[in-house]
Every structure is written in C-alpha cells, then in structure tokens.
Amino acid sequence: MSVSKNKGTNLLRSSEKSSLRRFLALYFSLVVMILSLLGTFYYQSKEKLMYSNQRTILSDYAHEQIQQLRRLHRDFPQKSTYPRSSEFRSAIYDIERSKIFSTLHSQNVNFDKSFYHKNGMLTSVTYLDDYYLGTKYLFIEVDEDANWYSNVMMEIFSLGGIILVVLGIFGLFFVNLFLRPMKNSIMLLDDFIKDTTHELNTPISAILANVEMMNTEIMGEKNRKKLSRINIAAKTVSHLYQDLTYLTLDHNRKSNDEWIDLKKLIEDRVEYFAILAGSKKVTFTLDLNYSTIFIDGIKIARVIDNLISNAIKYNKRGGTIHVTLRKDHFIVKDSGIGIETEKVNDIFERYSRFNSSEGGFGIGLNIVKSIIEEYSLKIEVSSTLGEGTVIRVDFLKGTVDDK
C-alpha cells in the first residue's frame, strides 16, 4: 500500500499538536535558559573587564593626584588651591577619617573598599604612606560610562537573538524529523481505512437487505435469535462503514443543508439501534419535543448515531439511555462506565477509545466533533466514572426553527 497524502485528513491530532507545542516550549525554554546563563556570564566578564580597566585608569589618576598633593604640601600655604581635574573628582581624608577637602559628588564614602561603584559612579581609595596635607585616604571618583551598559546589552541581545533563531530553526527541523515516522503511520492507517471501506459496502448492504427480507414468523425461536444477532452484527459493521465512509470520502463533499425534523430523526435512529441496545438489555427513555434544525441530514444523523452508539457500547448491561430533545438542544445521557475527568477532553481525538476492551476505531466522536465545529454548534461532556456520561449539544440561534 502506498502512502499518499490525504488532504482531507488532519494528520496531526490536537494531542500531537499539543505534544509538539509542549516540546517546542520546553526546547525554547531550555535554549532561552542556556542563552540567559551564557548572557549573564558574558555580561559579568565584560563588567569585570570594564571595572579592571577603570581601576587602572583611577589608579593613574590617584598617582597624578598624589604628586599634586606632594607639591601643594611643599608649597603650602603660599599655594593653597586644592588640585582639581576635569577628568575626575577627588577627596582627601586624614588618618582619623575626618574630611580635609572634597570635590566628590558622593556624600558618603567607603573607607573599607579600595574600589567600589555606587549611584552610577566609580570610586577608588588609595592609602598614602606620606600624609601630604594630613592625607591618609585619597578618593578618586569618576562617572560610570553610561553607554557601556546599553552597548553590552545590545551585544548580548543581538547575539542571543541570532543564536535563538538558528537554534529555533534546528529545533523545528529535528521535530519534523522525529514526527515523520508518526505522520507516516497515521497516513498508512488512513489509507488502509480508505481502501478497506470500498470493499465493505456491497457485502454489508447485501446482508442487511436479506436480513430485512427474511420472514421471521416461520422461523423457530433459536433461528430468530441467530438472525437477530446477524442483524446486530451487520448494523454494527454498517455503522462503522458509514463512519469510515464519512471520514474518508463524504466529509469533503458539499453540504446539502435542509430543515431536519430532529424528533423524527432521533426516533428513527433509536429504533435502528433498538436491537443492538436490546442485546445488552439497555433501555431507551425518550423525552422529545418537536425541534427542527437547518443542517445536512447525513451529518446530523452521524452525530446522533455516534452518540447513541457510544451510549450503548459503553453502557452497563441492563443500563438506560435517556434522550432529551428541546427546541435548542438535545441531551444523550447514559448509565455507563463513565470517563475519567482528565480524559474527558481527549474523547474527541481520532483513534482514541474510552475503553480498549470495546471494539471500534475510535473515530466516531472525532466525526461528531468535526460536524459540530463545521456548524458552530456547542457540545458539552460531563461524566462521572462508574455513573455515566451526559453529552449535550446546543444549536445556534438561526439554525433552529424559531416559529
């Protein structure tokens, strides 16, 4: 069997898309985290380098200032002008940490650190051995390079951005590489279903037609039961066939919307499934008001069939199915096995089944979902494990007959 692309089939289920999104989110988080870490290290090394350079410059300024203080001390008091520079500010303190003179912008100085930065200013402290003018501590202060921070951040973000884009492209490439086998498997399954569907139609139609034509009145009780079982089996296969046909062929056709009498349709479908329900001793209770909806007849029938079929399939032996129809909604409530709360959102996924012990491909509710979405209807599922499931479908205003 060749693997061909089925355009009508969404190859990636939403859970797979969600996994893909989660993987990409995780991948990008990791990449961003690593880049942030590298960016931090880079920033710190650049900062260290900048401070080291500034420290050397401040040390030169301090040396220059000490020479000036030495000359001033020698010529004092004939010369008493404190030496100033346009490139730095300075202050001198005596051994008792009492200020002698200061041109600093900072009001508070730190005697315990030989170099520090505070309020956008870098300050170095030099300890003098000869106390010119009584100076023990010489403070040199300069403004921090305001452009340094923005330049470094620009470097980090531009480089980080480029790396992020490159790694992002790699990430997408790897994801596609890893997903290819999964995509191929799904395509193979879709193609298999499509091919086999063609082969089911004629024999099922023949079986059902002949079962209908058989005269059960002249049969013995045993044969009637056997025929009933054949009928149930054939209808189950027929139901499956219709789902598969819809999935692979019909859903691409143009919708043929018309006013559908939902009460009649539900009654017909309940009658159709009566034998199947009877086999599990499941009983129907109907509470149907008159309601019509403007929709494609085949599609709404697929919705009702699948909801009733599932209600029978996952019901307890001797259980009940309650169908309610009102003007703007209908409800199918069963007394079945129920679904775990965390799995409720997954029931509409293709190839997912409530219970692996039951048969089927797990495509029925996926079809329901696609039709519901096509007609912008609203579906709500509430379920309690061990008690049953309630599925409510609301019709949009305008699609129902308001008369």
Next chain:
Amino acid sequence: MINKIVIITFLTLSLNAKEAEPKKYIYANHCMPCHKHLPYSLEKIYMLYLKTFSGELTFKASLKAFLKSPMEETSVMPDEWIENFSVKEKTDLTDEELDEAIDTYWKLYDVREKLH
C-alpha cells in the same frame, strides 16, 4: 626677715601673674619667642608633624608627648637639625597649658581652613 617677706611676696605675685595669663597667649608666650630665631618656622614644623601624624588627635597627642619628654628618637625634625640644635628642653607647662598651646597651634595652621 625682710628678705623672706620679699621672696614670699615675689613668689605670690609670680603665681598670681601666671594664673592671670590668658590661655590664648600661652602659645604666643611660650612657643613663638624661641622658634622665631630658628631656621625652621613653626609653620614648617606643623607641616612636618602633619605629614607624619595626619589626624588632629594623633598630631596633638604626639606633639604633647614629645614636648613633655623630648627625645631624638621621637623627634620628627631632620637629622641635620638635631645635629645642629639638638632637641628642646622638657616643657615646664602644665598639661592643661600644653593642651591650650597645642590647640592654638593646630588652629593657627589648620590646612582645612586654608585650602580652597
């Protein structure tokens, strides 16, 4: 007897005169007269002390200690000075008077007041 009376009277007057000496003149009367004949001015010595001891309290304490017990080892003056002038004699001022004189000396040449 008359001699004794004269001596007692002289000593009493001397003590009264000493008590009456204003504190601010202690420095002027007891330091300046000798130093004005020396090649190193008091200002230069101040700068030498300042360069050696830096802070006000250290400066004053060191100077007071030296004045009370002058020694070559504790002098801040250059060796040439010591060779030529030796160290001064021990002061006869009281601690309080010394403090007053040193305070006056510190204030007179305080660099904080002169730097601009």
